[in-house]
Amino acid sequence: MQTTISGYLADGCGRCAHFATDHCKARHWQRELILLRDIVTTTPLTETIKWGAPCYTYEDKNVLMIAAFKDCAFISFFKGSLLKDTSGLLNKAGENSNSGMLIKFTGVDQIQKATPTILELIQQAIEVEKQGLQVPKSNEMIPIPEELTEMFAQHEGFQEAFEALTPGRQKGYLLHFSQAKQSSTRIDRIEKNLTKIFQGKGLHDR
Numbered sequence: 091m092q093t094t095i096s097g098y099l100a101d102g103c104g105r106c107a108h109f110a111t112d113h114c115k116a117r118h119w120q121r122e123l124i125l126l127r128d129i130v131t132t133t134p135l136t137e138t139i140k141w142g143a144p145c146y147t148y149e150d151k152n153v154l155m156i157a158a159f160k161d162c163a164f165i166s167f168f169k170g171s172l173l174k175d176t177s178g179l180l181n182k183a184g185e186n187s188n189s190g191m192l193i194k195f196t197g198v199d200q201i202q203k204a205t206p207t208i209l210e211l212i213q214q215a216i217e218v219e220k221q222g223l224q225v226p227k228s229n230e231m232i233p234i235p236e237e238l239t240e241m242f243a244q245h246e247g248f249q250e251a252f253e254a255l256t257p258g259r260q261k262g263y264l265l266h267f268s269q270a271k272q273s274s275t276r277i278d279r280i281e282k283n284l285t286k287i288f289q290g291k292g293l294h295d296r
Contacts, residue, residue, distance in 0.1 A: 091103065091104045091105060091142040092104040092109075092139065092142040093139060095127070095137065095139055095144050098116055098139065098142065098143055098144060099116060099120060099123055099124060099127070100117075100120075101114060101116070101117070102114035102115065102117060102142075103116065103142030103143050103157070105142050115158040115160055116157070116158050118158065118160075119162065119163035122158075122163035122195050122196075122197070122201060123144075123156055123157075123158060123163050125198055125201050125202070126156045126163060126195070126201060126208075127144060129201070129205055129208055129209065130144075130146055130154070130156065130208075130212065132209075133146075133209065133212050133213070133216070134148065134216065135147060135148055135153055135154070135212065135216070136148070140155070141155075143155055143157040144157070148215075148216050148219045148220075149219065151219045152168045153167070153168060153169075153212070153215045153216065153219060154166060154167045154168065154212065154215060155168075159194070161194075161196070162194040162195055162196050163194075163195050163201075164192045164193060164194045164195065165192060165193050165195075165208065166183060166190055166191070166192040167180070167191050167211065168189065168190055168215075169189060169190075169215065169218050169224075169225055170183070170189070170190055170191020170192065170215075171189050171191055171225055172214075172218050172223055172225060173191065173211055173215060173218070174214065175191075175211070177204070177207045179204060180192070180211070181193070181194065189225040193208070232261060232264040232265060232268055233264075233268070234264065235264075235267050235268055235276050237267070237276045237277050237280060238252075238267055238276075238280055241277075241280050241281075241284075245284065247288070248284070248287070248288070251287050251288045251290070252287055254290065255290065255292070256292075259291075259292040262292055262293040262294070263283065263287070263293055266279060266283075266293055267279050
């Protein structure tokens with residue numbers, strides 16, 4: 091894996107067979123990556139290399155990376171969802187990502203035009219770290235099986251005990267219950283875990 095910034099810009103990250111070849115994504119978008127680096131290095135961020143690509147930190151906290159996909163160069167903010175993006179340039183880093191956001195570029199002119207926005211977003215990202223802000227965990231929950239709702243009604247205090255569990259423990263139980271195809275199996279799984287839930291324990295706790 092690549093260990094230097096100059097090496098990355100010249101030959102890529104070293105994580106695939108295209109390393110140091112003309113098929114390397116970093117080589118293809120080299121001009122764009124160099125310009126992005128020039129912009130980022132004017133800020134108070136510290137330059138390092140992680141996962142074979144340029145990474146920029148503030149007081150040892152990861153703030154952003156610059157890298158390339160096959161179809162673009164990009165700048166990626168680790169806590170991008172906390173940034174106010176009035177320009178509308180930020181995109182989700184992945185379909186299931188609720189934290190990382192990135193801006194894609196396919197030309198030097200695009201980066202030049204977006205430079206004020208990039209600098210403003212970097213300043214916001216630094217403030218996020220100064221304030222110690224964290225991306226809220228997703229509140230999306232797995233649907234509650236009908237059998238569990240019925241058990242709530244049958245056992246006094248059961249619903250309150252379940253809702254008092256941490257979100258992670260609730261999710262673990264809901265997955266375990268919902269994965270059973272037969273209603274009788276779901277009921278059996280719920281009954282076997284009644285005591286643990288009342289005790290505030292997770293599915294795999296003893």
